[in-house]
Amino acid sequence: MKVLVVGNGGREHALAWKLGQSTKVDKVFVAPGNAGTAKDAENVDIASTDIPGLIQFAKDQAIDLTVIGPEAPLVLGLADAMEAAGLKVFGPSRAAAELEGSKVFCKNLLRTANIPTANYQTFRSGDDASRYIKDRFSEPNEPVNVVVKADGLAAGKGVIVCDTRSDALEAIDRIASRREFGEAGNELIIEEKLVGQEVSVLAITDGETIVTLPAAQDHKPAHDGDTGPNTGGMGAHCPTPIVDDELMTKIESDVLVPIVHALKRARRPFKGVLYAGLMLTPAGPKVLEFNVRFGDPECQPLLMRLKTDLFDVLEAAADSRLAEMDPLEWDERPSICVVMASEGYPGDYEKGREITGLENADALEDVKVFHAGTVLANNQVVTNGGRVLGITAMGNTISQAKLQAYTAVKEIRWRGAWCRKDISDKALAEN
Numbered sequence: 001m002k003v004l005v006v007g008n009g010g011r012e013h014a015l016a017w018k019l020g021q022s023t024k025v026d027k028v029f030v031a032p033g034n035a036g037t038a039k040d041a042e043n044v045d046i047a048s049t050d051i052p053g054l055i056q057f058a059k060d061q062a063i064d065l066t067v068i069g070p071e072a073p074l075v076l077g078l079a080d081a082m083e084a085a086g087l088k089v090f091g092p093s094r095a096a097a098e099l100e101g102s103k104v105f106c107k108n109l110l111r112t113a114n115i116p117t118a119n120y121q122t123f124r125s126g127d128d129a130s131r132y133i134k135d136r137f138s139e140p141n142e143p144v145n146v147v148v149k150a151d152g153l154a155a156g157k158g159v160i161v162c163d164t165r166s167d168a169l170e171a172i173d174r175i176a177s178r179r180e181f182g183e184a185g186n187e188l189i190i191e192e193k194l195v196g197q198e199v200s201v202l203a204i205t206d207g208e209t210i211v212t213l214p215a216a217q218d219h220k221p222a223h224d225g226d227t228g229p230n231t232g233g234m235g236a237h238c239p240t241p242i243v244d245d246e247l248m249t250k251i252e253s254d255v256l257v258p259i260v261h262a263l264k265r266a267r268r269p270f271k272g273v274l275y276a277g278l279m280l281t282p283a284g285p286k287v288l289e290f291n292v293r294f295g296d297p298e299c300q301p302l303l304m305r306l307k308t309d310l311f312d313v314l315e316a317a318a319d320s321r322l323a324e325m326d327p328l329e330w331d332e333r334p335s336i337c338v339v340m341a342s343e344g345y346p347g348d349y350e351k352g353r354e355i356t357g358l359e360n361a362d363a364l365e366d367v368k369v370f371h372a373g374t375v376l377a378n379n380q381v382v383t384n385g386g387r388v389l390g391i392t393a394m395g396n397t398i399s400q401a402k403l404q405a406y407t408a409v410k411e412i413r414w415r416g417a418w419c420r421k422d423i424s425d426k427a428l429a430e431n
C-alpha cells in the first residue's frame with residue numbers, strides 16, 4: 001500500500017513513522033514534510049492546502065490512503081475533494097471539521113447535545129460584546145473571569161483569558177476592531193472561565209464506532225510551571241494518571257458518544273480523529289473545545305505507545321468498519337514528548353540554524369526524535385520553524401520516560417535552542 005500524509009509538523013512525522021512500520025505499507029509520502037520525514041519517508045513538495053496539487057499527486061501515484069494531519073486543509077474541504085475524486089482518505093469532511101473551524105458552531109452543538117461546557121454567549125459585533133461586559137462590570141480592574149474567543153481558526157492565538165474588565169474589553173477590541181485574527185473574528189464568544197487541570201482525550205471514529213485513545217496532557221504555556229505566553233504546545237505525556245478508568249468512562253458517555261451522535265443528527269457524520277480538549281473542574285469534565293485531528297504534540301507520545309498497526313486502524317475508519325477492529329494494543333509504558341524550540345518563539349525567531357547531535361539522541365534506547373520545524377539545507381538539518389523538534393521517549397514510569405527524554409535533549413544543540421524543563425511534572429504532582 002502507498003500512503004500520503006499531509007502536513008509538515010511533528011504530528012505528521014510521527015504519523016509517517018508509525019505508518020511506515022506497517023507490514024502492509026510499502027511507501028509513505030509526506031506533503032510537504034520536513035527534514036525528519038525526508039529521512040523516514042519521502043517528501044513531496046506540495047503545500048498542505050494545495051487541494052488540486054494533492055489530488056493530482058495521489059492519483060498519479062495511485063495512493064491507497066491519504067492521512068490529513070492539520071486542521072487547515074480539513075476545514076478547506078480536502079477530505080471531500082479527495083473522496084469526490086475517488087481517493088480514500090482519513091479525516092473529516094469540511095462540514096464535520098466545522099467543529100474546530102467555528103467555535104460558535106461547536107458551542108451551539110454542545111449546548112444542543114447537552115454536553116458539559118462553560119456557559120457562553122456569542123456575538124456578531126464587537127459593540128454588542130463590549131456592551132455585554134460593560135453592563136455587568138463597572139470598574140476597570142473589576143475581576144471578570146471570562147474568556148474571549150474568536151470564532152474561526154487563529155493558529156491557537158484567538159483565545160484570550162481575561163482577569164479584569166479592561167482585559168476583556170481589550171480582547172474584544174483586538175478580535176473585533178483591530179481584526180488581529182482577520183475573518184476568524186467575524187463572530188466572537190464570551191464564556192465563563194473554568195478552573196482545573198486540562199487533559200486531551202482523543203478518539204478515532206468512523207461516525208458510528210468510537211475508539212478512545214489513552215488520555216494525554218499538553219503543555220501550552222511557554223515556561224515552566226505553566227507560565228508565560230501560549231504556544232502551539234511545548235510537550236506532552238501519555239497516559240495521564242489524572243484520568244482513571246472511571247473518569248474515562250464518564251468522558252466517553254458524557255462527551256464523545258453524544259458529540260458523535262449530534263454530528264450525525266446534524267448530517268455532518270464525523271470520520272477521523274475527534275480531539276476533546278477538557279477541563280477537569282470540581283463539577284466534572286467540561287469541554288473547552290474540539291479539534292478534528294491529532295494534537296501536536298500529543299500525537300507523538302500516543303503513537304510511540306501504539307502497538308496495533310496504525311494503517312489498519314486508519315483504513316478501517318476510512319472504510320467505516322471500525323466495529324470490526326480488535327481493541328487497540330498499547331505499550332504499558334508511559335511516554336513523554338519534550339518540544340525543543342527556536343530562540344524567541346512564540347514571538348519572532350530566526351531560521352536556518354544548524355542542528356547537531358540528532359543521531360546521538362535518536363540512538364538512545366526508547367527514544368525517537370520527531371522533527372517539526374526543520375529543513376535540509378546542503379544535506380545539513382537546520383531550523384525552519386518555532387517548534388523545531390519533539391524529543392519523545394518511553395520509560396517504565398513517567399519519571400523514567402522524562403529522564404530518558406531529557407537525556408536525549410542534552411545531546412541536541414543549536415544556537416538559541418530551549419525547552420521547558422518540567423514536561424510531565426503535573427502528572428506526578430497528582431500522585
Ligand SMILES: Nc1ncnc2c1ncn2[C@@H]1O[C@H](COP(=O)(O)OP(=O)(O)O)[C@@H](O)[C@H]1O
Pocket residue numbers: 118147155156157158159161191192193194195198220277288289
Ligand atoms: N472557558 C475557559 N476557561 C479557562 N481556560 C480556558 C477556557 N477556554 C479556553 N481556555 C484556555 O485557553 C486555551 C485555548 O483555548 P481553546 O478553546 O483550546 O482554543 P484554541 O486551542 O483554538 O486556541 C485552552 O487550552 C485553555 O488553557
Ligand SMILES: [Mg+2]
Pocket residue numbers: 277289
Ligand atoms: Mg486548544
